[in-house]
Amino acid sequence: MHVEEVILKYALINALQHNGRANSKAVIGKVLGENPELRPKAREIIPLVNEIVNQVNSMGVEEQRKRLREIYPEFFESKKEKKGEKKGLPPLPKAERGKVVTRFAPNPDGAFHLGNARAAILSHEYARIYGGKFILRFDDTDPKVKRPEPIFYDWIIEDLRWLGFQIDEIHCASDRLELYYRYAEELLRMGKAYVCTCRPEDFKKLRDEGKACPHRELPPEVQLEEWRKMLNGEYREGEAVVRIKTDLSHPNPAVRDWPALRIIDNPDHPRAGNKYRVWPLYNFASAIDDHELGVTHIFRGQEHAENETRQRYVYNYFGWEYPATVHHGRLSIEGVILSKSKTRRGIEEGRYLGWDDPRLGTIRALRRRGIRPEAIKEVIIEVGLKRSDTTISWDNLAAINRKLVDPVANRYFFVADPIPMHIRGYDEEFTARVPLHPDHPERGYRELKFTPGKPVYVSRDDLELLGKSEYIRLKDLFNVKLLKVSDKGIEAEFDSIDYERAKEHRWHMIHWVPEGKPCEVLIPEGDELVTRKGLLEKHADVKVDEVVQFERFGFVRIDEVRVDKIVAIFAHK
């Protein structure tokens, strides 16, 4: 094909795609993009393109189409075949099938939430993708400031399982103190660590000036002796700490000779009790464990990026290879508090029902709201491993969840804030038979019986609609003419049974209930938890934990079924 013809082809295509006007820049791009051999000749080609584009633009659309059909009929044949967007995670750097080991290392000092879920889900997904191993390790090495609590160990495991995790190994840092001791001792012996008995303020001052503290250069024998004193109680809390030697001139003062182990006088640790008084700090325990457990890939938030710098010193001293790391940004969800300390305070102050309060972003709260585990996983996989922080929107989570839940959720009528509607003109009983799911009639029906002389109830939410309508259809029952509408009650008159008639007149359709059992729906709205009381159709066969749709109201999860009432939690529209 001649160069001119190639240009003509793209110019015609471009023109046809843009209302008959081709753009020479775009055409040049296409020509050069698909014919790399022409690139060196770009300078000569450009004037040619401009010329041809001018010619093309002076043609009518019909002529353009005709010309293109002559030289490149394929254009018209290959209609758009939808290019499927690639979903899922990108390949993991340095990953080998069967050899990927990942871990999730939470501190069990609070419930697992969506923010932690990012690292957890990515770790687990990649372990599965590569046929590797996923380890859960409780980083419970702070019996004081971020004190672990027994219940959270169980909850985290429960939540991970609920998310569909296969946990290959579970470890607790608090079981492994002697291991950390051995490595600490080794580093002291190697002269790569030292016992510092400076007062914290003094050390900080020296550190900021890039100066060594007086203990740093003492010989290993002295260090080991000091270490024994730490272990056997001669030093008290705050009096001594083991530091890892680093570069004292490291630009980030926080990296310089960071602390590895410290003393806690009366730890009363939930698992280890008072058996140990020397406890490792996060960076030390984590560094040792990642190596010991054979971790190959670490996923963690950006806030840990600097810790990698610190931990690498330990790896270098021992000649270990540092795992591949992926640092992702923070994940939050629109308008929801994820912070453990704020959540805890809210619970203590009685503002929240507990760690699973539907307003919260904990996994249990989401579960309680009727969010499916697959939806959470999907949203996190979609967000991926980006380094920038992301705030996922409820709309998005809800849309994913709705797709999951819609086909399985049975439908029921729930009338919020009921208002009686008295209907005259129909003197027989009438039973409406309504499918549990409109798309799956095989699942069965529910029955709602209209009895002459007794009112049906409709929702106050529909009052406005009722006020401006002359006729209305009670869904699956019959059509009525509205005579009087107020929030005290509604007077109506039977019009007709036929659905077609309502359709023809475009009458609105509302749900209703002849009698019902009391039902409360808790609706999280930002930091408020709104309770809507109403009536659920009497024979609704709902079970705790089931997600159902209250028609024209939204999807809810049944939270409680009691003799006197049913409690549901609103998920989304």
Add this chain to the structure above:
RNA sequence: GCCCCGGUGGUGUAGCCCGGUCAAACAUGCGGGCCUUUCGAGCCCGCGCCCCGGGUUCAAAUCCCGGCCGGGGCACCA
């Protein structure tokens, strides 16, 4: 103050490493229509984005420099 990261429609992501096929894709959202005994689902049409300024180049979302904005770290916390 010092040290790291980021910045693509309202939101989330793809594209950036390796410049051209990007007149920028997908999802969600929003607007409209069709369908449907739900305001749900489904189908169709439409709206809407490369943070700013310079530079390199025939050509920049992509490379370089500067700015602005945002996030994180600077604990004997994790």
